[in-house]
Amino acid sequence: MMAPHLRRQAFKLGAIWLLLLAVPLWLPMIGGYLALGTRVLVLGLAAMSLNFLLGFTGVLSFGHAAYFGLGAYGTGLALKMFTHSTPLALVLGVLLGGVAGALLGALIVRRRGVYFAMVTIAFGQVFYFIAFRWNSLTGGDDGLRGFERQPLDFGPWSLDILHDPTLFYYFVLVFFALAAGAMGFLLRSPFGRTLLAIRENERRARFLGIPIEQHIWLAFTISCFFVALAGGLNALLNNFADPTMLNYTQSGEIVIMVVLGGIRSFWGPLLGAAVFVVLQDYLSSLTPNWMSFLGIIFVLMVLFFPRGVLGMHWPGLVRSVWVRLRPAHGGDKPA
């Protein structure tokens, strides 16, 4: 017999996966198109990867787009230059982004707070300018073109993920599931608990015998590997990669998705990405100034849902809104 909270957990997980598996069925019914669902999955993975670091280790990286973009360029270049295997290209992209994260991470783990964020931005911009300037390799400002995701070959069978968006959605979902499963698994391990310890109280964690820098470096590196996977999938989704993917504005968007969804929640960033992507898609079809509206919505969300959509204690919220809106009873005007 399962404990009630475990049963709730299992039910919640079942519902999430069922919903994700059935996206090709229900998304068109409510007026969406499948590539939008795939995009939510890809950016949701990026946001969940960042949240591994931000929400569960308590370290803010404002340069994760660099590793997202490196994953994309790595995957794209591999497909363009020397392989017809989509999974192999993806692995190479992940390695490029992940290893770069591991190397740079080693240089920045001693920084804290805003200094850490600043250094991650600086390193991120370095990669942005490389992608922007190295025309002959990356295509510069025009972006990297001339590659396409290739059908998956299984001997006699072949899955045409290039022309069948449903198949490609499931291809992305498989990698999303592997990555989300791995991160969830890590967070429930003794290692994952040391990350929570660092987030909660770095000084205490250090005096429990945890070498903080080593653990933050590991969390940063793991996070970079997964965000590079998201970047690689993004390149496959668009058959295209461009320098803005590495820019700090992209990093900011990933942070926004995390904060929208809720940084204390494992699944929150996926929801944040969904809100972001759908709003972006919808607003940009209405007005060229969609960014301002997105900004206003974000500000309102942060003011009213400081812990994100999934981080809210909903009954408490309803009560507190009621208390604030309730007509005041007589003379309690401010002096």
Add this chain to the structure above:
Amino acid sequence: MNLLEVRNVSKSFGSLAALSGVSLSVEPGELRAVIGPNGAGKTTFFNLISGFFPPSAGEIVFDGADVTALPAHRRVEIGMARTFQITEIFPELTVRENVRIAAEVAAGHRLRYWIGSSHAAEVSGRVDEIMDLTGLAGKAQRLVGELAHGDQRAAEIAMALALGPRLLLLDEPTAGMGDQETVEITALIRRLHKDSRYTIVLIEHDMQVVFRLADRITVLDQGRLLAEGAPQEIADNHAVQAAYLGKTT
């Protein structure tokens, strides 16, 4: 042999000499209290012993090994655990999770991405033992941040115990406590000392607590060692009375 030997340590912050040439020897099984008026350098002294920062001069020897240059987390590994004057815990985790993290790190599992059932049972048993010892068993599933101040202090001590230390450093364990809580935490420290035979060094402001618990007392004043001895000797020491006790009583 002494478990802890501090030899002539000094610490300056810029031109401020917080500690000058203080020495201390603690025998295994001893409970030593470090007292002194505000600004005497007690917390600085503790930070040097636990490796929060290195001394400007002098050396620190733990169980025969020079640990002066050892970073804090390595000192924990070889058996030094500490608590803080302002409680340092993981507020958004339960009491049990707080203690479990400490026990897992102490058992060498901190880098494991998987913990087998036998190891998990071992850790779990150890955690239960400590929860019983510190009287927190009934509050295991509460978030530490929601507990009363006294229980938070106990939880912090429980985390230190979960590290399996040979030397326990307690920085003002009764700071900010009410009378009843002070009685309880004093009783806990007494049990740890008398029954569980822990070697303990503590800083304390409450003289009643100090004189009830300590085997020996070290008095610091203005960064220097003023006196050291059994509680009665310290109570009778004129220099100590002048510098410290005289002011407060």
